[in-house]
Amino acid sequence: MRGLGYHTEMNVRQKPERTRLSAEDWEDAALTLISEQGVGALAVEALARQLGVTKGSFYWHFRTREALLQAALERWEQYGEREIISQIEAIPDPRERLPELFRRVAHELQPHRVYAALLKALDHPLVVPVMARVSKRRTEFLHTAYKQAGMEGADALNRARLTYAAYVGFLQLNFTLGLPRLSHEEFDAYVEHMIATLIPA
Amino acid sequence: MRGLGYHTEMNVRQKPERTRLSAEDWEDAALTLISEQGVGALAVEALARQLGVTKGSFYWHFRTREALLQAALERWEQYGEREIISQIEAIPDPRERLPELFRRVAHELQPHRVYAALLKALDHPLVVPVMARVSKRRTEFLHTAYKQAGMEGADALNRARLTYAAYVGFLQLNFTLGLPRLSHEEFDAYVEHMIATLIPA
């Protein structure tokens, strides 16, 4: 569990072994709370209870609640890139990158929980620019991937937009809306259908 | 403006000509407020100010704030279907229905404001079942449309899911995130690209 990936040290979130807390501990706890309960549930006293301390601790590390949100979002944004992108870029054949990307993203649902939670928190002014940057970068990544796969300029860009929109919409519909409880086989079939229709042969 | 479509009477939202209010007036005002400011901004005193009355009026028509939300959502759900669907079903050639649907949906952005606002309010327990029902119906409509266009059973269903996910994601990315400020020409090109890739030739 806890399988996100923030925090540099292991052995976090163990109830008895709590000594002193750092700002990063609060940010990590905030991110896990967001991924489980949404941004709206981010309250300082609730977080403090969960960490076994009181508000007094919090307001030593952060000036305000918004400051924590800001820091947590920044942390998430900086951490979240790098991994999958570099893995995909390591694939030699450009025409194999997109299908592989689709399949990997589809089978690692855990890292998308925060993104999905942030998606339904687009009311908040602080998350909008973060999501805008992240979505822009990912769409650009898809854009170059489609170009490397042999598509023309304008088509590659629109295909990238369409692909990312499908990703976002899928998260909303199946993750947070839990719409058509897909079985494992149905889900795989859906992914393969996506690959077949969105990726040029 | 105000161009949604609730309320049976015309002449609503005129400041001086206010006599007595009905429950429907509150529901309509709630929906317009939601489409402009989001569900989180739905406060009874704010609504009352906007309608030129006080809370005393509100709590005569509704037992609680949640009751208003519930009623407004119900109203929106019942009103919002019928129109476009029946228009599309009137098109004789089944293979022309999907492109026409895409183009019509793309050029009537106004009715999607509420849906987009509800999309970023999926935290709230009351909106989840409503959005689930609406999304389910629309996806099923797409499913039959794809079958009528000549696709096989499983492919038609997955294509319908993919299409609707792209729609939802587009709303999130461009509407609420305002991501790549598309010009009118770019937007049309994107829609045509969608038609070309998602609809079988």
Next chain:
DNA sequence: TGGATTCCATACGCACGAGTATGGAGCGCT
């Protein structure tokens, strides 16, 4: 070991928004 610094607890104040109580103005009906 004593002092400075870091981290945390306790106890407040305060704003905001939902819900309640109660009385009053307007209209229909006889």
Next chain:
DNA sequence: AGCGCTCCATACTCGTGCGTATGGAATCCA
């Protein structure tokens, strides 16, 4: 005219959650 019902205003209570003030414990360092 008088009564009753509908709709609304005013003035509260109350819970919740942010932020503050201040003192105490733990840790580091000279």
